[in-house]
Structure formats: C-alpha cells, structure tokens
Amino acid sequence: MGMDTAVSSTGARARTRRAILDAGTAVLAQNPTASLADVAAAAGVGRTTVHRYFAERSDLVDAIGMDVLDKIGAATDRARPDDGPALTALERICQEYFELGESLAIIFDESMAATWNWESWEEDTEADRALARLVDRGREEGTLDGRLDTDWIVQVLWSLLYVAWQRNRGGDTKHNALSLCLYTLRKSVGAPS
C-alpha cells in the first residue's frame, strides 16, 4: 500500500540500497565533501542510480546517519549495558563500538553534522540513554570516577575510540589499538585507587 519503504519487493532494491549506504559511509568517513560520483563509483553503481534511491544529497547523508545510529543501537544491545559491574560493561561497549570502524568517523565528524537537516538528530537515542544510565550506575556503584560527570565520561569514551581507530588506520594492529584504548579508558574514567 506504499507503506513498504523499509522492505522492498524484489530484494534487489534492498541490496543496491545497502551497497550505496555502505559505500557512502566508507567514502564520506574519509572525506565528508566527497562527490556523489565518488560514492557511486565506490558502490559500483551509476551516479543516476544513487539519485534514484536518494533524491538529494542530504537524503543520503540522513540515511547514513540513521544507519549508523542503528548499528550503534545494535552494538549497545550486544554489550548488555545493564549486566555486571559498570566499568566492565563500559569496556564491553567500547569493544563493540570499536568494531563499528568507519562509522565512528561519521559520528565524530562535525562537518557532517553541519549539513544535517534531520529532525530527530539532537534528541537522544535509546542507546544514548542506555549509555548514560550505565555511567550513572557506575558513578553510584563506585566503579566509575564520581569526580567526572556523566557527559564527560561519555565524551572521553568516544574520543578514545576515535583516537584508537585512527591508530588502527595508521597501520597498527586492531588488537593493539583496542588494548591501548581499553587500558586508557579504565585508567581515565575508572574509580581512583
């Protein structure tokens, strides 16, 4: 009835859409000002096909944003933020987020957020709330540093992830980068000893 905007009939549409979305994420993560022709080339489709799926550039950017938010949501769920000691749960979240790879750059990049028309962008996701809840819990438990407020801890987590991912790009091992990230996270936001 025209309501099937999410799932398409043949499945070919869905596959192409995913290819464009993934290519778009990869390309725009490296260069937020890349042209749609670049995205099309990376996705292995024609430039007009991109426009067939996303009328305007902003539509593509918004869709990528939503897609990344979905991935973050799924990653957050996998990390079981409400299980066990808060610091341990935070480490699990860190590991899961680290696996998101290129998507991290999308979230972190400001020049992307600048061109974001999207309505429900400023408002918190369920994942945001879960993370905030987790940090709050940790501060009350005493496993996280009470001298640091919740926002700060969340920001530090993201920035450490970003730095670790850059290091990964720079040729270092994934395992190595993640280890440094987790170790530093524990030290910086964990309760002082």
Place this chain on the structure above:
Amino acid sequence: MGMDTAVSSTGARARTRRAILDAGTAVLAQNPTASLADVAAAAGVGRTTVHRYFAERSDLVDAIGMDVLDKIGAATDRARPDDGPALTALERICQEYFELGESLAIIFDESMAATWNWESWEEDTEADRALARLVDRGREEGTLDGRLDTDWIVQVLWSLLYVAWQRNRGGDTKHNALSLCLYTLRKSVGAPS
C-alpha cells in the same frame, strides 16, 4: 627589495592580513568547507581583498596552518617542556594549548589536512619534537605510564583538549572544562599508582 613578505611597509597590510587569518581560523574551525565570502564577511573585508592577500584558497589554508603552528610553537615554549617533572610539564602544555581555542579544531580536523598541499606539513615541528622528548623523558622518569607508547600519549593529550574545548563551546566554564581535562590527563597518562 621584494623580500619583505613577512613585514609590510605601512602596517595596514599586516593588520588586514591578521584580520583575515584570524577570521579564517574561526570560520574554518567551525565549518572547513565555508566559502571565502564567509571568511571575508567575518573578517570585515571585501571578498576581493581576501584574494589580494591570498591568491588561491589553498594559500589561505596554508597560511592559517602555518599561523597555528606558530601559535603552538609559542605555547610550547611558554610551557617550558624541559623544566621539572614531566607530568607537571605536560599539564603546563595542556593548559597553554587549551588557550589556543579555535585553533585546536583546525589542527584536529582531518578534512582540513586533506586539502593541505603544504610541503613541510608532514614533517615534525620543533614543538612536536619537544613534546615527544618530554613524554619520552616522563616514561623514563616514571612519572608517565610506561605501558603507553609516546605517540598514544600525545594523541590522548590532543583528543582530551579537543573534547574539553567542545565542552567549553557547549556553555561550560573554561575553568571547569580545563580542570576536567587536566584531571583526566593525569589519571590517563600518569604512572599507575
């Protein structure tokens, strides 16, 4: 003799140049793809005047880059990186860098570095070397965490500065943001207790 590219005759040229450079830093820090018209408006000069000082966009971007590097160099000197315990010196550096404000975003932003033609950009500045020297010293002294390599510590410093500056923008007190930054820096890169 045409060699006076640095200092100009009247001093009016120097003032205008500074205005454009400062405005350019502020504007491009917030939006790396801002037009030269935006920069001109922010500087309070005509668009053609900008082109009179910087023939191409890349010339302006390069000049801003050099300017920021100069500021970082001066800030590093003020922090006396070779005096006293390494951790204390690193805190002084953190304070000085924090004062650089908008310029931090310029350094941190990748989409800026992408459009950077500039020759001597990859190679280390004297400030970079001084900072690396300081961190090395700290790791040998035992005041910095030997389990973290020098590069990582430097990266963490920059990312904490970036997060703190964002927080400052977000309405928080400078003092508050800097305190959090320094406290977190000590905890994260200081020697484990």
Place this chain on the structure above:
DNA sequence: CGAAAATGGAACAGCGATGTTCTACTGCCG
C-alpha cells in the same frame, strides 16, 4: 593638502557538483 596605498563592489568567465530526463541495455521471472 595631495599622492600613493589600500579597499569595496560590480561584473565576468570557468569549473565542478548537483539534480533531472531520456534512451538503451541487462537479467530475471512468469
């Protein structure tokens, strides 16, 4: 004051990205 320096603004051409339309090709499924 008066000349030189510096500026603002209009006007223009060029360029690359965007978004649209149309045509022809491919592969899939009934």
Place this chain on the structure above:
DNA sequence: CGGCAGTAGAACATCGCTGTTCCATTTTCG
C-alpha cells in the same frame, strides 16, 4: 519467449564557489 524491474550512461540545465579584472572610493601617510 516476452514483458518488466533495475540499471548505466549520455546529455542537459542549474547553482554556488572560485579566481580575475576594472573602476570608484576611502584611508593612510609624507
């Protein structure tokens, strides 16, 4: 086999930014 969904690619108009030129005006300074 024949129709149909999906696609590529060419062609086109448009738009905003860039870089340049020219001229009138203002500022600076001797």
